[in-house]
Amino acid sequence: xxxxxxxxxxxxxxxxxxxxxxxVFFMIRLLPADPVARLVGFNASEEAVQQATxxxxxxxxxxxxxxxxxxxxxVVDEPGIINGYLGKSWVTSEPxxxxxxxxxxxxxxxxxxxxxxxxxxxLPLGMSSATRPGGAADKFTFVWGLFAGSQxxxxxxxxxxxxxxxxxxxxxxxxxxxxxxxxxPLLEAxxxxxxxxLIDSLLRGRLDIFFNAAHHLMLPVLTLVFVVSGPIxxxxxxxxxxxIRSDYILYARSAGLPPRKIAFYALRAAMAPAxxxxxxIYGFLLGGAVPxxxxxxxxxxxxxxxxxxxxxxxxxxxxxxxxxxxxxxxIYLALDIVHAMLDPxxxx
Amino acid sequence: MTxxxxxxxxIEGLIMEAEDVTVRFPLIDxxxxxxxxxxxxxxxxxxxxxxxxxxxxxxxxxxxxxLGLVRPPGVFESGSVKYMGKDLLQMDDEEVRxxxxxxxxMITQNPRYSLHPMLRVGxxxxxxxxxxxxxxxxxxxxxxxxxLKLVGINDxxxxxxxxAHELSSGMAQRVLIAMALSSSPxxxxxxxxxxxxxxxxxxxxxxxxWDACRQxxxxxxxxxxxxxxxxxxxxxxxxxxxxxxxxxSDVFTFFKSPKHEYSKRILxxxxxxxxxxxxxxxxxxxxxxxxxxxxxxxxxFPIRGSKSRxxxxxxxxxxxxxxxxxxxxxxxxxxxxxxxxxxxxxEQPTSGEIIFRDERLDTLSLxxxxxxxxxxxxxxxxxxxxxxxxxxxxxxxxxxxxLHTKMTEQEKMSRISELLNLVGLETxxxxxxxxxxSAGRQQRTSIARAIASNPDFIVLDEPTSALTPETTAEIIxxxxxxxxxxxxxxxxxxxxxxxxxxxCHRVVVLYLGQIVxxxxxxxxFNNPQHPxxxxxxAAHLFPDTSDRRVDRDVRESLEGEIPSPVTENLPQxxxxxxxxxxxxxxxxxxxxxLTKMDDGRFVGCWRVSEGAL
Numbered sequence: 001x002x003x004x005x006x007x008x009x010x011x012x013x014x015x016x017x018x019x020x021x022x023x024v025f026f027m028i029r030l031l032p033a034d035p036v037a038r039l040v041g042f043n044a045s046e047e048a049v050q051q052a053t054x055x056x057x058x059x060x061x062x063x064x065x066x067x068x069x070x071x072x073x074x075v076v077d078e079p080g081i082i083n084g085y086l087g088k089s090w091v092t093s094e095p096x097x098x099x100x101x102x103x104x105x106x107x108x109x110x111x112x113x114x115x116x117x118x119x120x121x122x123l124p125l126g127m128s129s130a131t132r133p134g135g136a137a138d139k140f141t142f143v144w145g146l147f148a149g150s151q152x153x154x155x156x157x158x159x160x161x162x163x164x165x166x167x168x169x170x171x172x173x174x175x176x177x178x179x180x181x182x183x184x185p186l187l188e189a190x191x192x193x194x195x196x197x198l199i200d201s202l203l204r205g206r207l208d209i210f211f212n213a214a215h216h217l218m219l220p221v222l223t224l225v226f227v228v229s230g231p232i233x234x235x236x237x238x239x240x241x242x243x244i245r246s247d248y249i250l251y252a253r254s255a256g257l258p259p260r261k262i263a264f265y266a267l268r269a270a271m272a273p274a275x276x277x278x279x280x281i282y283g284f285l286l287g288g289a290v291p292x293x294x295x296x297x298x299x300x301x302x303x304x305x306x307x308x309x310x311x312x313x314x315x316x317x318x319x320x321x322x323x324x325x326x327x328x329x330x331i332y333l334a335l336d337i338v339h340a341m342l343d344p345x346x347x348x
Numbered sequence: 349m350t351x352x353x354x355x356x357x358x359i360e361g362l363i364m365e366a367e368d369v370t371v372r373f374p375l376i377d378x379x380x381x382x383x384x385x386x387x388x389x390x391x392x393x394x395x396x397x398x399x400x401x402x403x404x405x406x407x408x409x410x411x412x413x414x415l416g417l418v419r420p421p422g423v424f425e426s427g428s429v430k431y432m433g434k435d436l437l438q439m440d441d442e443e444v445r446x447x448x449x450x451x452x453x454m455i456t457q458n459p460r461y462s463l464h465p466m467l468r469v470g471x472x473x474x475x476x477x478x479x480x481x482x483x484x485x486x487x488x489x490x491x492x493x494x495x496l497k498l499v500g501i502n503d504x505x506x507x508x509x510x511x512a513h514e515l516s517s518g519m520a521q522r523v524l525i526a527m528a529l530s531s532s533p534x535x536x537x538x539x540x541x542x543x544x545x546x547x548x549x550x551x552x553x554x555x556x557x558w559d560a561c562r563q564x565x566x567x568x569x570x571x572x573x574x575x576x577x578x579x580x581x582x583x584x585x586x587x588x589x590x591x592x593x594x595x596x597s598d599v600f601t602f603f604k605s606p607k608h609e610y611s612k613r614i615l616x617x618x619x620x621x622x623x624x625x626x627x628x629x630x631x632x633x634x635x636x637x638x639x640x641x642x643x644x645x646x647x648x649f650p651i652r653g654s655k656s657r658x659x660x661x662x663x664x665x666x667x668x669x670x671x672x673x674x675x676x677x678x679x680x681x682x683x684x685x686x687x688x689x690x691x692x693x694x695e696q697p698t699s700g701e702i703i704f705r706d707e708r709l710d711t712l713s714l715x716x717x718x719x720x721x722x723x724x725x726x727x728x729x730x731x732x733x734x735x736x737x738x739x740x741x742x743x744x745x746x747x748x749x750x751l752h753t754k755m756t757e758q759e760k761m762s763r764i765s766e767l768l769n770l771v772g773l774e775t776x777x778x779x780x781x782x783x784x785x786s787a788g789r790q791q792r793t794s795i796a797r798a799i800a801s802n803p804d805f806i807v808l809d810e811p812t813s814a815l816t817p818e819t820t821a822e823i824i825x826x827x828x829x830x831x832x833x834x835x836x837x838x839x840x841x842x843x844x845x846x847x848x849x850x851x852c853h854r855v856v857v858l859y860l861g862q863i864v865x866x867x868x869x870x871x872x873f874n875n876p877q878h879p880x881x882x883x884x885x886a887a888h889l890f891p892d893t894s895d896r897r898v899d900r901d902v903r904e905s906l907e908g909e910i911p912s913p914v915t916e917n918l919p920q921x922x923x924x925x926x927x928x929x930x931x932x933x934x935x936x937x938x939x940x941x942l943t944k945m946d947d948g949r950f951v952g953c954w955r956v957s958e959g960a961l
Contacts, residue, residue, distance in 0.1 A: 133421075245420055251462040254415050255476045255527060256449030259441075268466050343466055344511045 002337065009336070013329040017322060021081065024321045025066055028314050035312035039090060056090060069318070086322065087315030089308075096319035099304065104323060105195025106182065107293065107300030110217060111285040112196075114224035119278055122229050126236025126274070127267070130244060141237065145230035153227045154291035160219050160226075161295065176219045179296040183212050220296040224289065228281055235277045239270035272342045279335040283328040362430075363535050363567050364391040364452075369413050369427030371406075383409040383422065385591035391535065394565040396558065398572060398582035398599070402610065406591040407571045408457070411537045414569070415452055416444050431535070450480040453528030457540040459520035463512035469523045470508035477530045495526035500552070502908055518549045518909055525553070532564065539571045546679035546843070548906045551887035551897070554581055555905065558898055575618055576889030579603060580897040587611050603893045618891055620821055632853050638667035639837050640691070640805060645700035647686050656915040660686040662861040664700075665942070670804070673831060673838040675852035675869075677845060677884070681913050683861035684841045688807040691839065692724055693717050704805070722752035722801035729810035731790035735782040741768075741793050742778045748800040767796040771826060788819035792826065799830060807839045812847050824850050845888045849873055857881045860913055860923045863942060867949030877951045879928045879961070880906070905929065922953070930961055 037044075040052045053059050057068055057076055067073045069087065071080015079085040086096035129138035148156070161179050168175035182197055183189060189197055190204040198217070201209035243249060243266045252262050290302035301320060308316035340346040371384040383406040391397055401407045412418060416429055416436035429436045431452060436444050448454075456462045464472055473495060474488035483491070489508070496504035499522040512520060521541060528536060538557065542550040558581055561568045572578060578585055578599065585602040587595035587610060595608040606612045647661040661683040668674045676684040689695040691702055693709065702709045704724070709717065728734040735744055745767055749760045768775060771792040782790055791811060798806050808827065812820040828851055830836060842848050848855060848869075855872040857865040857880065865878040876882045886904035889897065897903060906927040911917045919925045921938040928935070932955070942950040943957040955961050 247456065247458060247461040248464045250412075250417070250419055251454070251456055251524075252464070252475075254412070254417055254448055254454040254456075255479070256445045256447070257475055257479050258445065261475055261479070265464055265467070269464065272466075345465060345513050 002340075006333070006337070009333050013326075013333065016329060017325060020325050021070075021318060021322050022066070024318055025069060026062070028317055029062055029065075031312075033312045035090065035314060038312050069315075081322070086319035089316045090313045091308075091311050091316070096315050099316070100301065100319055100323050101195070102192075103299065103301045103304040104327070105192070106197075106298055107286065107289060107302055108327075109196040109198070110220055110293075110298060110300065111224065111282060111289055113198075113217065114221045114228060114285070115278055115282055117221065118225045118229040118232055119274075121225065122232040122236055122274070125229075126233045127240055127270075129233070130237045130240030133241065138237070141230075141233045145234055148227050148230045152291070153223060154295055156226055157220070157223045157292050157295040160223050164219060177216050179219065181297050181299065182216050183209065184216075187212055189213075216296075220292050220298060223292050223295075224285065228285070231281070232274060232278060236270060236274045239273050240266060243269045268342075272339055275342070276335060276339060279331055283331055286324050286328060361392065362390050362433075363393050364389065364414060364429075364431055364569075365433075366390075366414060366429045367427055369410070369429060370425040371409055371413055371418050371422050372425045373422045382425070382591055384413060387413070387427070387588075387591065388593060389414070389569075389586065391567045391569060393534065393567055394561065395567045396561050396581055396583045397567070397569050397586060398578040398584070399569060399586045399588060400572060400575075400578060401588035403573070405588045407588045408539050410588065410591075411539050411569060411571050412454075414535075414537055415448050415454060417448070446480065449476055449528075449533075450531045451533055452535045452537065453531070453533035455521070455524050455528050455536065455538040455541045457543055459524045459541075460512050460515065460517055462524055463515075463520060465512050468509050468511060469515070473508075473523065473527050473530060476527050480531045491530065492526070495530050496523070499523075499526045499529070499556070500908065501526075516909065518545055521545060521553065525556075529560070532566070534566050536561075536566060536568045537571075538568060540573070541570070542572075542574075542577070546910065547845075547887045547889075548679060548883055549909070550577075551889075551903075551905055552907075555897075555903060557581075574889070575614065575891035579891045579893045580889045600893050603891075617821070632669050632672040634669065636669055639670045639672075639705065640668040640839075641701070641703040642666050642687070642691065643701040643703070645687065645690060645702065646698045647683070647690055647695060648698045651914070659861050659913045659915065659918060661690065661697075664858075664861075664863050666856055666863065666866060668805075668837055668839060671831065671835050671837055672854065673840055673852045675848040675855040676839060676841045676858060677843065677848055677855060678858035679843060679884075679910060681860060681910055682858040683913070684843075684858050685809055686861075687858075688726070688809050688839055688841050692721075692726055692807055694726075722748070723803050724805050724807075725798035725801070725803040726807040726809060727791070727794050727798050727811045730814050731787060731794045732782055734794055735790060737782055740779045740781055741773070741785075744782075744793055744797055745800055748797060752801040763800070767800055770799065770830065771796040786819075787815055788822060791815065791819075791823055795823075795826065795830070799834065799836065802834075803836065805837045805839070807841065809841045810843070811840075813842070813844065820847060827851060845873075845885065846890075857884065860910065860918070862923055862940075862952065863950075864924075864940075864952045865950065866942070867947075871947060871949050877945070877949070877956045877961070878953050879930045879956075880924050883929075930955060 036049055036052045036056065036058065039056075040048050057065060060068065060075070064075060068076050068078070069080055071082035071085070074080055078087070084097075086100070088095055089099060092099070125137060125141055129135065129141050132138060164176040165178060177184070187209055190200045190206055190209060193200050193203050197213045198210060201207070201213060246269070249262060249266055252265050257265075287302060287305070289300070290306060292298075293300045293302045294306075301324065305317065305320040308320060366387060366389045369384055369387040370382060373381040373383055375381060387410050389410070399407050399411065409418065409422070413424070414429055416439075418424060424437055427437070431447055436447065463469060470489055470492045473492035474485060477483070477491050478485065478488045493504045493508050496507055501507050501519060501522055507515070507519070515523065536557070542553060545553065554577065557568060560566065570577070570582065582599050584596070584598050586593050587608055589608065589610050595602070595606070595611055597607070602611065603615070606615050643665050645661055645664040649658040649660055651657060664683070664687055666674070676687060678684045686695060690697045693714065697710055700710065704720070709720065712720070742764055745764045746760055749755055749763060755763065764778070765775060768777065773789060773792050773796065777785065777789065782793070785793070795811075811827070812823050815823060824847060827838065831838060838851075840848065840852055852869050854866065854868050856863055857872065857878065859880045865872060865876065865881045872881060873885065876885050883904045883906045886897070906924075906929070908927050911919070920936060922928070922931070922935040922940045925931055925935045938954060940952045940954060942952045944950055945957065951957060953961070
């Protein structure tokens with residue numbers, strides 16, 4: 001049953017990806033932009049322009065360009081997406097897949113830590129504010145949710161840099177590193193295994209890199225946690241309140257179950273919807289963490305996509321969108337499976 | 349026994365004594381609510397006590413408070429709840445926990461909501477058992493299987509692994525009973541435990557509770573709104589009104605001479621409804637040509653993603669004469685609603701004939717049938733759901749006139765006034781929206797809409813099930829008046845034998861999509877023949893203490909559950925095989941057919957037609 005569901009979902013995901021790539025392909029070409037001029041400069045000779053246009057394949061009709069891109073009835077001697085080839089960046093001439101696999105893990109690492117941390121913080125906070133509505137924990141989360149949600153994350157990012165880097169440094173206290181990348185300039189990232197720098201450095205036995213990277217990741221992750229935890233806490237609190245007042249918890253109490261068991265009953269029921277929300281936020285942050293990436297010069301996929309858009313790097317934009325869409329679809333699928341394992345009422 | 353119990357001075361040996369209990373629900377924007385105020389109760393071992401009261405009078409909160417529990421955010425304001433002389437409200441958490449679920453068991457309303465939706469019922473039963481007994485999880489699990497077997501669940505090894513949503517409400521109720529009884533409590537609190545159950549299942553369950561109570565000398569506090577249950581099972585009746593006990597008498601005294609206003613009112617209502625039914629109905633010439641004939645009607649529903657089908661209606665044949673009210677009675681899954689829908693082509697029959705005034709309805713195209721609709725109407729169970737929430741009464745009633753007549757605007761308006769008058773709605777109601785009216789008025793609007801196009805025939809699909817007893821009596825009277833003044837025939841679908849008894853000329857008894865008995869009201873109600881009809885009538889609890897079910901020598905009853913009407917679940921021969929107390933080995937493989945008896949009725953049981961029963 002589960003296998004059939006997964007296969008079905010993967011097939012649907014494939015269709016969605018095809019749809020997304022076609023839409024993105026044409027939308028980019030609707031932009032009032034001239035990538036050739038951007039590439040060769042405004043004062044280039046006509047031949048140079050002509051040559052550039054041909055080398056980018058832009059002299060073909062849009063339909064033919066799409067076929068070239070996909071790799072069916074292609075008239076250029078380059079493979080297409082069908083062969084798992086996303087094309088070459090017009091700016092760096094590097095294969096898109098290379099670039100994406102370099103930048104994507106950086107973002108994934110940051111938001112994964114942020115969401116795991118957010119969930120770990122949100123769970124007890126949400127539970128305790130649900131068990132004592134109006135209590136200290138409840139008031140704290142209310143104020144926090146209001147406060148954190150009231151300003152955009154880049155503003156919090158700048159504020160955090162100001163406080164934890166600049167102000168603390170001025171005061172001569174231990175402080176966060178300058179927001180200038182993932183590592184100190186003198187250190188070099190270890191060769192990629194998973195792409196997650198903390199994990200790679202541990203695997204390669206470089207504890208110095210590990211601690212340095214952790215130090216650098218601290219502020220961007222904290223910024224995201226700060227902004228993102230509010231809604232998760234609220235969700236858990238809301239669910240817990242509903243569960244605590246439910247008939248089955250009342251019944252469990254009337255049957256004399258020990259408090260530990262009752263807490264387990266409640267948590268079991270309140271978890272599933274909170275996890276859904278977390279995954280949705282994850283999907284959103286994949287492309288939505290750009291401001292935080294930029295502030296801390298992390299150099300993730302968000303920053304890369306912005307760069308590609310600004311330089312009209314069509315293949316790079318297409319590739320990024322496709323890969324981000326793919327990752328989100330996989331995350332949603334994984335989440336649905338986990339959700340179904342948690343809640344027996346969901347059938348495939 | 350009754351005298352003994354009523355001796356209130358005999359405080360010795362009380363199992364439960366609550367005094368002066370007050371429960372407060374703090375509200376944020378309005379004054380606090382006191383659901384229970386200075387509540388006193390005392391219960392003895394072996395006693396079966398009924399606690400009655402109107403909705404919202406605090407009876408559920410009161411029952412819960414006997415466990416020392418309130419639903420959040422409620423709090424105990426004062427009082428003591430003494431179990432065996434020890435006050436639950438003064439004990440520490442651990443001590444009171446050891447009493448809950450062990451010495452005092454609880455069965456709640458909405459059994460499916462009282463079970464955790466994401467845990468197997470076996471785990472839930474084991475958890476309760478392990479909370480009070482030092483056993484390994486494996487032993488607790490096998491104990492759970494045993495308990496399920498004990499409360500009459502078929503195939504307990506499979507059911508113990510089920511989740512709440514996979515159980516019927518009858519089965520979920522049994523799981524709760526299994527949980528409540530697993531540590532053999534001395535006091536069982538049952539809060540409307542049978543609401544939502546079919547009558548035969550209700551009887552099984554209450555019998556079981558009664559027997560457990562008498563055999564183990566444990567006490568039962570039964571919270572209910574049903575006078576029938578109280579009359580048939582309880583030793584003593586407590587009436588609760590606005591958070592307090594206002595009457596405490598033994599069951600016979602209560603029915604003979606109620607003291608409190610509320611008790612008098614509900615008993616009076618009950619009597620009025622009974623009298624309304626005794627108004628002589630216009631008689632029907634049973635020799636006349638039938639208005640409607642249904643021959644061998646079959647309706648099956650395919651199940652998505654599976655080869656099996658649901659047999660909703662299996663070979664139903666019956667006739668209806670002009671001016672007659674024919675009752676279709678049955679429990680859930682009996683196919684009564686499907687028959688009503690097939691007759692009106694709201695569902696397309698799988699096979700069979702539907703003949704109305706000598707014309708086949710089932711072969712007409714839907715377009716052709718559209719013209720017949722003015723003559724064949726329906727009234728649904730939930731009046732609010734079946735009226736457009738944004739239409740006024742006038743708009744609702746104008747629609748059938750627009751569709752089926754060529755009246756001028758003015759004629760339509762006067763017809764609407766006439767209709768309102770017919771169903772007893774004030775003219776001021778013309779511009780009212782459905783939700784602004786009471787349920788009774790909504791149902792009157794629904795009836796007015798049905799009669800607007802002057803139909804000869806109306807399907808009444810549980811028209812009174814969503815109404816209070818008082819409104820039910822009024823609607824029944826209205827329907828009878830309309831039938832005799834306008835000559836309308838009814839197909840009256842209901843699971844409620846009391847209303848059927850009041851209004852119908854003849855009764856069709858259905859079980860699992862098959863007709864098991866057809867006869868006049870007197871034949872079926874006074875002397876049911878088919879074993880299912882017998883059990884159904886015996887299980888129906890009439891609010892009358894002169895023939896209490898618990899005092900009968902033989903309690904006609906059915907075993908087990910109604911099987912689900914899916915192809916492979918259906919019995920080979922007689923559909924009642926396995927549940928019937930009169931079954932023989934032959935019944936297992938012998939298909940049953942309706943046979944005409946000497947007194948003119950039809951019965952689908954070979955033993956009855958051979959005169960063996």
